[in-house]
Each structure stands twice: as structure tokens, then as C-alpha cells.
Amino acid sequence: MTRWEEDEFTANDLLLDRELIDSRGMPAGRVDDLELTVAGPGQPPVLTALLCGPTAFGPRLGGRLGTWWQAIGRRLRPVTDSYPNRIVVELIDHVDRLEITLLTPRENMDSYRFRQWVQEKVIGRIPGSTK
Amino acid sequence: MSFFAATFAAAAECALSSGYSVAQYMGWSWGKRHPPGAAARFHLVCLASVIAATAFTLATIDPVTITIFAVVLGAAAVPLTYFPILIVANDARLMGERVNRPWANAAGSFFLTVMAVVSLASLPLLLLTKAGQ
Numbered sequence: 001m002t003r004w005e006e007d008e009f010t011a012n013d014l015l016l017d018r019e020l021i022d023s024r025g026m027p028a029g030r031v032d033d034l035e036l037t038v039a040g041p042g043q044p045p046v047l048t049a050l051l052c053g054p055t056a057f058g059p060r061l062g063g064r065l066g067t068w069w070q071a072i073g074r075r076l077r078p079v080t081d082s083y084p085n086r087i088v089v090e091l092i093d094h095v096d097r098l099e100i101t102l103l104t105p106r107e108n109m110d111s112y113r114f115r116q117w118v119q120e121k122v123i124g125r126i127p128g129s130t131k
Numbered sequence: 132m133s134f135f136a137a138t139f140a141a142a143a144e145c146a147l148s149s150g151y152s153v154a155q156y157m158g159w160s161w162g163k164r165h166p167p168g169a170a171a172r173f174h175l176v177c178l179a180s181v182i183a184a185t186a187f188t189l190a191t192i193d194p195v196t197i198t199i200f201a202v203v204l205g206a207a208a209v210p211l212t213y214f215p216i217l218i219v220a221n222d223a224r225l226m227g228e229r230v231n232r233p234w235a236n237a238a239g240s241f242f243l244t245v246m247a248v249v250s251l252a253s254l255p256l257l258l259l260t261k262a263g264q
Binding site (some may be wrong): 131 | 158159160166167172225245
């Protein structure tokens, strides 16, 4: 169950642009947008996931810059999957003013793929990169 | 010798500072305490910025002109980084008991005014004096 530091707050206060920390204390990205789901007609929207990455941030930014940002993000992703990286709300451990801690190591997150790619294809090939 | 030392230090500092800003903004692992393999994207940004800067220097633009413009634009941007820090330092929910005291805010506001004047004056002065020529 997610622990919230405060009972009442706006998305800007505690969620948007906050740093994500994984279950081992490592940085795991930032919250770029929120996924709200309306369960049925007349019901209030419920937070179901945090969205990460350029494909989430681009639309939030809007305008031409946002479109470019989204286009860059889309080219860095698998062709078949254009929806932004999701972190379902069940994986959130604790939310406070400084950061959002998660219940999973960052290796399990979709946003880890870019890091993995850079590590394997670029940095890992430079001699001495593991020292 | 000293020319080499100054250039080398500046290149290292600029590369690292690009890496720090991008990596912290994006929420990546960063810093020289990690081996490059453990902070891959941070080191990629550092490397890419050195390569980009080298390419820029080789484009036969006068380095002194670039320096003058960079320093003036840097001064013009200072209030933009200073003001958010002043706001955060006044947020008791973030800072707890270390929140800014009135005298610190008075000093902070005074220096913010100085910086705002400098930054507003810098661009017109740069254009009027044709970068000090």
C-alpha cells in the first residue's frame, strides 16, 4: 500500500517532475506525466500509473517543442509500443516532498532499456569502463 | 604548459557539468563515484559534449568572441537559476527547520535585485559596445 506524506495535495505538489528512487535507493527517472482512469460513467478519475520518458513528457509540454521531444522519444522505442513507460500505482512505496520511492528495482522498469542499450553498445566497449 | 592545463581543466569541467545537468534533470545515475559502466548515460552525455565542443571549436569561429558571448549570456541567465533556489529555500515543507530566516531573505532579495539589473543591462550593453570592441 502506498504511503502518502500528505492527505491532500495537487499533482504539481508531490507527483509531477519528482525524482523516482527504486527499491535499492538508485535513481530511476522522473515522473513525466500521470495516467488517470475513469472507472465508469459518473465516477471520479483515479490515478492508475506514473508515466515516464519523452513520449510522456512531449505531449505534456505541448507545442512544436513537445512534438519534437515526443518524436525523439518515439524513435528510441520499440516500433510496436508507442504508449509511454508505465509505473503502475501498486509499485509506489512512499511519496513525499523530495522523492517517490518504488517497490521494484529499476532493472524491472521499461525505462531501463535505454540505459541498457547505452551501456552495451557505447560505454561498455570503452576499455576500463567497469573500473 | 599553463595554456594546456587551463584548456584541459575547462574541457573536463564543461563536459562534467553538461553530464550533471542532463543526468540530474532526467533522473539518471550520475557522478564520478560510479564506474562509467554503472552510469552509462551520464558518461555518454559527457563524451558527446566534448566531441560537440571540439567540432564547434574546429569550425573556425573566433574563440575570444565565443568566450565574450558565453560569459555575458551566462551572467544574463544567473537570476533564472538563483530565483528558484530562493523560492525553495523559503518552502518550510521542504527545508524543515533550515528554512530561510528574514535576514537571509533580505540579503537574498538584495542580491537578486543586483543580479536582475546586471542581467537586464548585459544584453543591451553587449550589442551597443559590439562585444567590447
